[in-house]
Amino acid sequence: MKKLFGYLKGYGGPFSLAIIAIILATVMQLSVPILIKYAIDSIIGDVEPGRLQFLMDAFGKSLGGVVLIIVVMSLLRGVFMFLKGYLSSYAAENIAKDIREKLYTQIQYMTFERHTRKETGDMVQRCTSDVETIRRFLGVQVVDLGRIIFMLGFTLVIMSTLNAELTLYSMIMIPVLFFFSYIFFTKIQKTFKKSDEAEGKLTTVLQENLSGVRVVRAFGREEHEIDRFEDVNASHRNITYKLIETLAVFWASSDFLTLLQNGIVLVVGAGMVIRGELTIGTLTAFITYVSMLLWPVKQLGRLLSEFGKTTVSIGRIEEILSEDIEVDQPNEGEPEIYGNISFRNVSFGYDEHQRVLENVSFELPVGSTLGILGSTGSGKSTLVHLLQRLYDYEGSIQIDGHELKDIRRGWIRKKIGLVLQEPHLYAKTVKENIGITKRNYKEKEIFDAAKAASIHSNILTFKEGYDTIIGEKGVSLSGGQKQRIAIARTIIDSDKRILIFDDSLSAVDTETDMRIRNALKSRSKDITTLIISHRIATLAEADNIIVLDEGRIVQMGTHEELIQEEGLYKRIWDLQQMAV
Structure with missing residues (x-):
């Protein structure tokens, strides 16, 4: 009552x-x-x-x-x-x-x-x-x-x-x-x-x-x-x-x-x-x-x-x-974000009985690319979820020297662009889906983002081009088209200082994959990038690569270093080379 x-x-x-x-x-x-x-x-x-x-x-x-x-x-x-x-x-x-x-x-x-x-x-x-x-x-x-x-x-x-x-x-x-x-x-x-x-x-x-x-x-x-x-x-x-x-x-x-x-x-x-x-x-x-x-x-x-x-x-x-909501704390600020990332002994579990990440540590300088490889359930997606403050964590995650817990959630998420393997698209036009993250966008910005995501030529083949209405969740598009539209939607926002690709290139062929990565490199030289993928060719050009297994980093190094040492990375590399 x-x-x-x-x-x-x-x-x-x-x-x-x-x-x-x-x-x-x-x-x-x-x-x-x-x-x-x-x-x-x-x-x-x-x-x-x-x-x-x-x-x-x-x-x-x-x-x-x-x-x-x-x-x-x-x-x-x-x-x-x-x-x-x-x-x-x-x-x-x-x-x-x-x-x-x-x-x-x-x-x-x-x-x-x-x-x-x-x-x-x-x-x-x-x-x-x-x-x-x-x-x-x-x-x-x-x-x-x-x-x-x-x-x-x-x-x-x-x-x-x-x-x-x-x-x-x-x-x-x-x-x-x-x-x-x-x-x-x-x-x-x-x-x-x-x-x-x-x-x-x-x-x-x-x-x-x-x-x-x-x-x-x-x-x-x-x-x-x-x-x-x-x-x-x-x-x-x-x-x-x-x-x-x-x-x-x-x-x-x-x-x-x-x-x-x-x-x-x-x-x-x-x-x-x-x-x-x-x-x-x-x-x-x-x-x-x-x-x-x-x-x-x-x-x-x-x-x-x-x-x-x-x-x-x-x-x-x-x-x-009465559910818990995300509330900004008085000590949380909005520092300038450049993209220097530091993980120090970070641990996390969805419950007290099961750890998903255990003592994860690595450094990622501004403008560099980190590749992340691991089997299903090894903690790859959880790691990037922590970077967006979707969960609290143990240890220390710092962005440009600022502890992540001291940065306002809404602020850090504005600076991080995330592209998922299964992106969510709206039942709107292609143009509206790409420009949804940026207010007052210009058509040239839409076209440039689409070109960088290697989807521009595909869009032009649609019946109404950029004004084509796609179905709910992009049901009328192929998996690769959805991923590339999601990439364009993410990179159109120039405020993003960190980009995360969570297996979001898995539905495109190797040639398109390479074309997208090259376009992103030339477009965003100062943006820090994290790429989660099972495709070694996608990770090969990363400045540093970590291999996760049961929540721990079991290997770390460049592509050339990792294919020389025995481990999960070399085994996957050998299998994928045999399949070529």
């Missing part, structure tokens, strides 16, 4: 006005049975009008006057209901917008480690369906809570003034409905959480399949993916069906209790009319008020069920909002 009302901060005015509007609408609604009673008892019959004598004085014994008043009050009730809906919807939509923006900002700054542990589909689910659940509750149920409280209290007061004994009979089922609603609330909360999680898994499977459509087609896995989707879809269907069953049981049972209560009032009230203890008009008003009295109790069950769903959604959203 604290979190829920925290979302209302800044929107108390519209919600308060909406509650006032719904109260006024309820007053109009509750006045109608009194007018009907007056018409039956005092206009059709001969019962004294009592406090409604002013109506008799104004309209005499005329049903038309009563009808006119009822019509006017119904119109006013409609106006107040409109205001209630408009004000509550205005506030709820703005609150949902604020929550979505908070979530998106939180996701942007959430630590990289947290991102690796979250499923994309589940994150999407929390940012869409869970926010929608909260919006719906705030837009409808919160205001209805004020209506329920007012209607319960005011209806009981009116009924007790009409006949205290019959009022007690009218309340027999209320405790039962309250208890039933409470049981229902506890049941629906658990069921909805399971349904929400199942929907999240369904979204995850769908997202993975759409993103990996090329892999699915390439390996003929369509039937497998269909079966996989059917499994999670069936699970979601079964859980949601249980949710619907629970709702059906509640509404059917509450309807039965409501009808039973109406029956009790009708039987007891009819007996009182026969004995002359109650007028027909009063009995008619009582039957109407009983329905009005039981509606809030039934609605309370709906409110509790929606509240159950909302608490689950709030919990799922707060899980994201």
Whole structure:
């Protein structure tokens, strides 16, 4: 509840006005049975009008006057209901917008480690369906809570003034409905959480399949993916069906209790009319008020069920909002970056039981190139992740004499260009993908970067050239084309002082590989470069090469030095030479 009302901060005015509007609408609604009673008892019959004598004085014994008043009050009730809906919807939509923006900002700054542990589909689910659940509750149920409280209290007061004994009979089922609603609330909360999680898994499977459509087609896995989707879809269907069953049981049972209560009032009230203890008009008003009295109790069950769903959604959203984020510390600065890199006894592990890097040390002067070779899982990518401060580390990493931990994350990442083996491209034009890292880019800069990445001539063959829209994640491009566009996107930014190629030349042929490296050398002589590759030809011209094995540097030197000594580097070199 604290979190829920925290979302209302800044929107108390519209919600308060909406509650006032719904109260006024309820007053109009509750006045109608009194007018009907007056018409039956005092206009059709001969019962004294009592406090409604002013109506008799104004309209005499005329049903038309009563009808006119009822019509006017119904119109006013409609106006107040409109205001209630408009004000509550205005506030709820703005609150949902604020929550979505908070979530998106939180996701942007959430630590990289947290991102690796979250499923994309589940994150999407929390940012869409869970926010929608909260919006719906705030837009409808919160205001209805004020209506329920007012209607319960005011209806009981009116009924007790009409006949205290019959009022007690009218309340027999209320405790039962309250208890039933409470049981229902506890049941629906658990069921909805399971349904929400199942929907999240369904979204995850769908997202993975759409993103990996090329892999699915390439390996003929369509039937497998269909079966996989059917499994999670069936699970979601079964859980949601249980949710619907629970709702059906509640509404059917509450309807039965409501009808039973109406029956009790009708039987007891009819007996009182026969004995002359109650007028027909009063009995008619009582039957109407009983329905009005039981509606809030039934609605309370709906409110509790929606509240159950909302608490689950709030919990799922707060899980994201409470995640650790990258926060700049007061001691972190923005020093001038030239590209001199020093690793001294650097160690790192994703958990305390498994080390990925152990006592890694090397020096990389400004403008030089470091080649990194190693088997899968040897710590190559982890090493460059540390250089970008995606993880904290043990030991010392210095950039131009400044400890990396003392440099603001956003600042050092602006100075480092990273090209991955599987780059992420956007469903935009080729030009927009290349220029996405630089604001106010010029076309000449786009063309020069594309030429350096050896992709310019390929782009010109596309149907619309640089204005060709590529599919999501570059699905319409080959692996080599995606890598080269990613390289162009990285090198267009002249602020980059360090370039990292994480096996990002693996999908191009040897000749294109050499052409790209030569172009980069001539273009960026003062830029420090780290190249991760399994292709010795790519690493051969590096100023220094390190070989990683199980997180340790087992070999270090130039290409000429390493092919002369026994080890992993020479074995791979010999194998690749035999394959030529």
